[in-house]
Amino acid sequence: MSTIYTEELVKVFQRMIDKLNYENVKEVEIGNDLYRVIPADEWTNFEKDVIVVGSLSDDIESLKLMINDLERPCTYVDFDRVASVLHAISQAINPPDWH
Numbered sequence: 236m237s238t239i240y241t242e243e244l245v246k247v248f249q250r251m252i253d254k255l256n257y258e259n260v261k262e263v264e265i266g267n268d269l270y271r272v273i274p275a276d277e278w279t280n281f282e283k284d285v286i287v288v289g290s291l292s293d294d295i296e297s298l299k300l301m302i303n304d305l306e307r308p309c310t311y312v313d314f315d316r317v318a319s320v321l322h323a324i325s326q327a328i329n330p331p332d333w334h
Contacts, residue, residue: 251321258328260328263323263324263327263328264327265291265320265323265324265327266327267291267323268290268291268292269288269289269290269291270288270289270290270291270319270322270323271286271287271288271289272286272287272288272289272315272319273285273286273287274287275311275315289319291319291320291323294316294319294320295316295320297313297316298313298316298317298320301313
């Protein structure tokens with residue numbers, strides 16, 4: 236079993252923000268909206284393929300609502316949304332080299 240502490244997560248996210256700042260990345264344009272996602276409860280189930288369609292624009296809109304409305308609770312679905320946005324940022328800034 237692996238363990239990561241919340242204080243380590245803070246440092247990881249700060250390093251990621253530092254990298255974006257170092258490269259003067261102020262915004263990231265994400266070309267695709269829809270993506271495939273494996274629901275969290277099926278993530279480690281290798282016996283069947285469960286594919287759900289997600290929307291980056293919906294994820295980003297929900298995350299912005301959360302930061303603009305302090306009464307809106309942060310849920311673990313927001314963790315999934317952040318993960319999807321981070322994945323899209325990685326693809327947009329550092330696309331895989333298929334050559």
